[in-house]
Amino acid sequence: MTNSIPEIENHDVIFVIGSNTTETHPIIGLRMKKAVKRGADLIVADPRRIDLVRSSSLWLQQTPGTDVALLNSIMHVIVKEDFIDKKFIEERTEGFESFKDSLDEFTPEAGERITGVPKEKIVKAAFLYGDAVRPGIYYTMGITQHTHGTENVYAIANLALMTGNLGRESTGVNPLRGQNNVQGATDMGCIPDFYPGYQRVDVPGIKQKFEKAWGVKLSDKPGLKAPEMIRAAIEGKLRALYIMGENPILSDPDVRHTINALKNLDFLVVQDIFLTETAELADVILPSACYAEKNGTFTNTSRTVQRIRKAVEPPGDAKADSYSISELGKRFGYEMNYNLMEDIFQEAKKLWPALVGVTYKRISKAGLQWPCPTLDHPGTPYLFKGGFPRGRATFTSVRYRASEELPDNDYPFLLSTGRQLFQYHTGSMTRRVDAINMVSPGAYIEIHPDDADKLNVRDGDIVKVTSRRGSLDIEVMVSERPLKGLVFIPFHYREAAANLLTNTALDPVAKIPELKVCAVKIEQSNK
């Protein structure tokens, strides 16, 4: 997030696109509702009638995968109506003129043709956002999980830049992180092209800095991204994998593909708190401590570094993840000994100036938001005040590109997968909470009433859903939520694992799979 969570209350326009905020980030959802109560206009762009639609002034129900066309046509109107911030564009950006030309073809009419959103609504969205003083854009995986996810994000950035809506309080662009420490894991360099603190592994000078700090030679070849590792395992190029606290079998696209990949490895270590689906294929399983059994820090979606504290002892011989990593290091003759958890944090800080001001003592009561470069720095509630780290922000023209696999005669429905309120991710935690299982016992497929009529299925019927990758039997939930022709399955449930169906096609830059769009057919099940 470029802004912080309390700032949400003071937006005058909130534009939520591809985020079912009240279910996936309930407490951020509350702040949005509070803003609406205080007079903010909420624009929701989502193919499903999500709960936030109730609080919205405008709902754009676009066909999944058409966000670029939707955003470009909104921006077309913003240019035409002269809502652009000329001063901001002049002083802080580059490439506006050629970008502006790229919007010519995206008239509201063209937008309507591609997205299915009536052109009047596209115009209204442009007027609302264009005229706003303190607008915020919010998105999650509805934007990113596409083969053109990177382009979607560029389009959002363009919209904020051309209207000068970045770098001010309660004004910015806010991707919401789906898991409690996605931000921190990324900050800490658990990404194949960056060391901790977003320092590229292949930029001369940076590698040397880390070699000096760690006392070893390092590789300057960017590594494989998670979905590429799965592919490399199938191809036999990746032979051993160490998985700490992840369950790719249920979370990654095309379950059979993932199972084949993991089975093809010579050696798989899984370190987890439960024997997950992924652990079932491991050669060694290490028992971990869960969040309540260890000390350390998490960084939330608004860059706030916060303390977590040990409350109970882990079960049996389970140990904190840091133990096994340090012990393995020792067995390779590399000492990774730290007396205190904070010593590890201190070491990370030395390599990333943005964290220098954060100490366990300072965050003992409330967290601090990075960048926090000095010990008396109050933290940074919103980013890009007065300038961008790279100098000028660049407009990137993006063209609409259809999703990889669209419905056809054989597979006539468009499937999106995602989360729901009660369950969490692959369910390894929440599905072991009895109370949660009582209110959210099993998987379902949301089908529009018209489609249900056509298929002659009713609420509670079991249907067989098949894609080019696999099939599953699942209970029908007839619902006005999805667009006609769109079906939705949450991915939390192993017995009807949505990812049996999904497509492994990746965004060429971010390598994120297209989990929001694939084609399926639906038949009566004989089960």
Place this chain on the structure above:
Amino acid sequence: MVTLKIDGKKVTVRKLSTVLDAARKLDIPIPTLCHHPELSPFGGCRLCLIEIKGYPKPVASCTTFAKEGMEIITASPSLEKLRRTTLELILSDHPKDCMVCERAGDCKLQELAYFYGIRENRFEGERRIYTKKDNNPFVAREMEKCILCGQCVRICDEIQGVGAIDFAYRGLKTKICPPFEKDLDCEFCGQCVSVCPTGALTGKMWAHKGRQNFKEVETVCPYCGCGCNLTLHVWRNEVIRVSSKEDTINEGWLCAKGRFGYGFIHSPDRLAKPLIRTAPKEGVDLNKPQNSSRFTIHDSQFKEVSWDEALDYIAVKLKETKEKYGSDAVGGLSSARCTNEENYLFQKFIRAVIGTNNVDHCARY
């Protein structure tokens, strides 16, 4: 800004502040049962009565705007008598089961009865009897203990935006219930439970787990990226309750997962020993129920080993792979549910020890 005098002390507050806000600013205690700073004023419990110079009778401070020059008295014998009587009336049909009540010790009504020394009650009378409709697994509702303060109704409407409950009927028959007096069917955020001043609303999973002598541990929620602050209530190495404080980034609000989704910590399925595979890899049977895996696969495919044995074996296998196929044939997937420190160590291990940049985590899912 307006300046007024409360119990002889001057205080300046913003326009549209209530007298109660002004008194709280001066740290003057005024008892309340229906007031919540984040909710609209209600004026229902009548305990916050105060005297204003020039007013003919006492008024509720929570619904009276502070005005320039007001002179206020918050405690006098007649006010205390009024409050005591009001409390007695509230308690007149309240079950006297503090001994077994889940909220005892954390109950605003009990605390006030204690301060006012109310043991016998002059107003013993008719009781409210409710048919229990309580099949939901999260919120225990003992509506006989409800004092109709309306905080749950307001929080559900004003903060959560759900409106799952409201007042129904009138007079002694007044009750708070979901539409048509059905069982609760909502988002189960438990915001209502967190503000209930009595034992009317409690967490079902709190029952008989202990009411006192627990340790409170401040930490952060293990679920989504909001980073809500949790207070874990710990008793004898067990998390028995989760709450959140008002002065946090989440303002004390939580969702169903954060507030009630802690049972996995003590699940019997938790892995407790390192395991090494003993049988060839089979596929993954997704049709088995999730929680059976530990007991079935565990025995047939893995054996328990010591940490040293497991770690030695991993080290040998990783070294072997590295030597035979090169560092880039090894990869590491880290976790967005692990701490910053663990993630830092993990990538350092993969980069500095294994010698590859093949390290990533689950940000894409």
